[in-house]
Amino acid sequence: MIIGFQQNQRMKHKISLHKIAEKKNGRPLENGSISANKSPNSLMLIAGPCSAESEVQVRKTAEAISLTGVDVSYFRAGLWKPRSQPGTFEGAGYKGIDWLKAVKRDFNLPIITEVANPQHVEMVLKNGIDAVWIGARTTVNPFYVQEIANALKGVDIPVFVKNPVNPDLELWMGAIERIEKAIQAEVFPLHRGFNMTGNSRFRNRPVWQIPIELHTRRPELTMICDPSHIAGDRKYIYEVSQKAINLNYRGLMIETHIDPPNALSDAAQQISPALLSDVLKRIQLRSTTEIKPEDSPKLSKFRERIDELDFQLLDLLKKRMDVSSEIGAWKQNNKVSILQPERWSAILKRANDYAAEIGLSSEFIDQLFKAIHDESIDRQTAADVGKLINEYGRE
Ligand code: PEP
Ligand code: MN
Numbered sequence: 001m002i003i004g005f006q007q008n009q010r011m012k013h014k015i016s017l018h019k020i021a022e023k024k025n026g027r028p029l030e031n032g033s034i035s036a037n038k039s040p041n042s043l044m045l046i047a048g049p050c051s052a053e054s055e056v057q058v059r060k061t062a063e064a065i066s067l068t069g070v071d072v073s074y075f076r077a078g079l080w081k082p083r084s085q086p087g088t089f090e091g092a093g094y095k096g097i098d099w100l101k102a103v104k105r106d107f108n109l110p111i112i113t114e115v116a117n118p119q120h121v122e123m124v125l126k127n128g129i130d131a132v133w134i135g136a137r138t139t140v141n142p143f144y145v146q147e148i149a150n151a152l153k154g155v156d157i158p159v160f161v162k163n164p165v166n167p168d169l170e171l172w173m174g175a176i177e178r179i180e181k182a183i184q185a186e187v188f189p190l191h192r193g194f195n196m197t198g199n200s201r202f203r204n205r206p207v208w209q210i211p212i213e214l215h216t217r218r219p220e221l222t223m224i225c226d227p228s229h230i231a232g233d234r235k236y237i238y239e240v241s242q243k244a245i246n247l248n249y250r251g252l253m254i255e256t257h258i259d260p261p262n263a264l265s266d267a268a269q270q271i272s273p274a275l276l277s278d279v280l281k282r283i284q285l286r287s288t289t290e291i292k293p294e295d296s297p298k299l300s301k302f303r304e305r306i307d308e309l310d311f312q313l314l315d316l317l318k319k320r321m322d323v324s325s326e327i328g329a330w331k332q333n334n335k336v337s338i339l340q341p342e343r344w345s346a347i348l349k350r351a352n353d354y355a356a357e358i359g360l361s362s363e364f365i366d367q368l369f370k371a372i373h374d375e376s377i378d379r380q381t382a383a384d385v386g387k388l389i390n391e392y393g394r395e
Helices: 002-012 017-025 055-068 093-107 118-126 142-151 169-182 209-217 227-231 234-246 273-282 297-333 341-358 362-394
Strands: 044-048 074-076 111-114 131-134 159-162 187-191 251-255
Touching (some): 044 055, 055 093, 055 273, 074 093, 118 142, 142 169, 159 169, 169 209, 187 209, 227 234, 234 251, 234 273
Parallel strands (some): 044 074, 044 251, 111 131
């Protein structure tokens, strides 16, 4: 009885991100909806399963999400699934559209699904789907993106453009522009991480610098994050979501399933509706207003210290690279190969061990040292090339 009462109460007083923010920061923030999205402090939430698997799974997921009272801007479910391996579940296809329409009708939830070709676009438009996303494997190909843009010409439903699987900012921005030229409604960059080599606890590396650069170039765009495909594992969903919010993203797409372990796609990264509600309660929204130094002397002290340290870092890097150039010249004179794999492995191991000792993340140090090593090889190569140019110059 008590449980029933609590559920009723929750239904009446929806736990919206608006309320969460008020509670945590004592500052009113608007809840996530397309219209509210114009406000700098609003947050959009897209939740639902990776794939629409069956009528019952779609309906139960939507019902359970509604019962939590979480304020959802769009209910997501993929109908056509781009799977790496043939023979895995490739989505319910067109027949699933009726399941999504039923969710919209019965739970009053706007619907979003993925489109990967003009036929998909035609089917979703004919059936009143409220928004679409373009997947990472589609964004990589400007031909596909243009075909989708042509099929969407003149429509006024929002389109979310996922980053391409490879870390190429221009490709992502180009796809966004193609869609912007075609449609009347808003286009949202949707960051889902990049498929890259190297150690990472995440399925797709976030490479936050890329979306940050996109937002720096196009500050008027509203950044949305897909922590599910970045994380690949439900235990990191909260962490990635909070990081995105800290970086001024204004929306999250979180894969939510009624029975995550038995999902037919992306089982490891999906979360239950109860966990979704939990994650959202823990997320702390931050003010996106720029703080001027005169507003906080403490913050300006921190910034001064950071600026000073950054210069010291740059000076150190310059010294490091000057030594690389000298080694390059020495190796050239002694006809020794530039890449010394054993020495390089030892450097990386030593850096990682020391980083662990002083509390720096091994992902960060790995990336930093690889970048330093790349530049160092370029310097050493430049010493060779420089010498050659001089020799040719003498001829
Ligand atoms: C998805 O959202 O389920 C999906 C297939 O995403 P992505 O294109 O990011 O892999
Ligand atoms: Mn998925």
